[in-house]
Amino acid sequence: MMVSIKDVAEHAGTSFKTVSRVINNDAGVREETRERVQAAIDALGYRPNSAARMMRNQKSGVIGFISDEVVTQPYAGELLLGAQEVASEHDKVLMVVNIEHDRKRQQRAIDMLLERRVEALVYASYYHREIELPQEMLQVPSVLVNCFTTEAVLPTFVPDEVQAGYDATRLLIEQGHTRIGMITLNPQIVAAQKRLEGYRRALDEAGIAFDAELIVRGEPRFDEPAESACVESAVGSLMALDKRPTALVCGKDEFAMQVYFLLARFGLQVGRDLAVTSFDNQRLIAPGLTPGLTTMELPHLEMGRAALRCLFNRMDDRSTRLIPFSPIVRESHRLKA
Amino acid sequence: MMVSIKDVAEHAGTSFKTVSRVINNDAGVREETRERVQAAIDALGYRPNSAARMMRNQKSGVIGFISDEVVTQPYAGELLLGAQEVASEHDKVLMVVNIEHDRKRQQRAIDMLLERRVEALVYASYYHREIELPQEMLQVPSVLVNCFTTEAVLPTFVPDEVQAGYDATRLLIEQGHTRIGMITLNPQIVAAQKRLEGYRRALDEAGIAFDAELIVRGEPRFDEPAESACVESAVGSLMALDKRPTALVCGKDEFAMQVYFLLARFGLQVGRDLAVTSFDNQRLIAPGLTPGLTTMELPHLEMGRAALRCLFNRMDDRSTRLIPFSPIVRESHRLKA
């Protein structure tokens, strides 16, 4: 049995209402009384029961954070961190549930959150993709992070893939390259499509003709068998071209890492013979490569923050906000003699 | 105003007590009545208020998960996942709070959890280390994961570093190597010390003399300036030895990645001239290297699970459980002609 407001009152020799006043810092308690109550609180180790408060106040102080694997994805957890930061500024806590693709467990998780009377809901995906919206999300203020629905019904925060593709390409164009290859992600995912769009835009703008031969795939489609040699053959086909590229945009840092290795087979080196940019800024990889990898960092932290701010500002429009990547400029985009 | 049990009762034409029986699946409700109530529940979209239940039942159904950055560390988030899995089997949910090194915010977080009447507490660190125990943890059943206190006061789950060091070394000894180097982590952290201990044990057992020259440091101590060239000079000093090592245990996969590159400077290749094992099994790195990196996977998922199981089994002894790493055997530990 936990100690309650009544126990404190008895110990302090006041009514329990006075204790309530003290713990809520209400005005109108004599200093001497306040001290006496505080002493009783300390002596008994009293802590207000938030369930009781919640019931009277009709609000829970919790925001539900629904994620598909966000926490286990390297650095995607920063989404959570950014959200947590803003939530706690507003004295709210996050209740995080991980939903797998199991429909039943997803339903259970959402029911649980709603029964706990979450004041708002965040749906965060570990990679930028379209989702099927759990309809219950419309019952409370909600936002989408790193994911979206076909029809925009909620405020949506996604990374600005097109701009990132543009920037990653532009960095190479500015170094004078005109023959720029690209190793793309699975073409079925949004990031692959939009970054390619940015790449083309940068080329267009610079008056460089698009050459489809320079676009190769670094990973299989969902419907293809996973094969580990995908980047290998991608690089192979670029190197087999009559006119090899002098620069390369990699779909993710893991591709870039492999490119560093694979180039050696052709007697080439990143940073000497081939300029490289990439996406993600995986801290495990990008700074440890030589030369350091120039790469576009996904704005996880900022998306998490922006989404929660939106929730608190009650901007419940249905617009999609594009959050910019941060270019992390190291050396790989620049060739040294 | 949310719909309550009374609204449902009115809609169904019963007392609210009967509604309570239906939502709790209590025996002794006529089928016809149950259906009528269920229809009212569906029609009104009623959801039981967990705060009210909590108050009557005197338990919250939540377990507090205190972490220092667990979610943002690649794959350490699996700690959380394992914990979540077991918790939900027992119909409990996790409330995750991230505590930074700010004393005040830590206190706030713990207070919040206790006010929410968490039934138990988990403290999880993102790397294996000693912590200062928040004294409040002794007020509820608690466990430590991936961290420990000087004096054992709580059940503690940590990775079996010595065994991992032993296994990583043993894999190389079994390939016939007798000159085995080691690139260690910061010697001030537990993992570095214990893995070295395992390394020495494996050598001893095989009758190989320990040679201090073969032990080099891949990262700076806490009190030294961070320098990026640490692995580089470590490899350099090994290669400068009269009798170079033929095999190498790397303190983490990031070191291994750099070793693959650095060796090229000496005209050497991992898997041909040098056998390599490592620790972590970072999925971003280990499978993408050529040859694939043989590495000891940290048992994050299993630690999370084991800790929660312990909580539910009320095994509140103070013993320390060592959770084994999983050897992920690829090709790098084996030399090919």
Add this chain to the structure above:
DNA sequence: CTGAAAGCGCTTACAG
């Protein structure tokens, strides 16, 4: 400045 009453939405224990 302090207190007694009512009620938040449920469940437990007891009647009928």
Add this chain to the structure above:
DNA sequence: CTGAAAGCGCTTACAG
């Protein structure tokens, strides 16, 4: 099989 009462630990609104 169904219901009326009491109470979980607080806060709100009103008296004194």
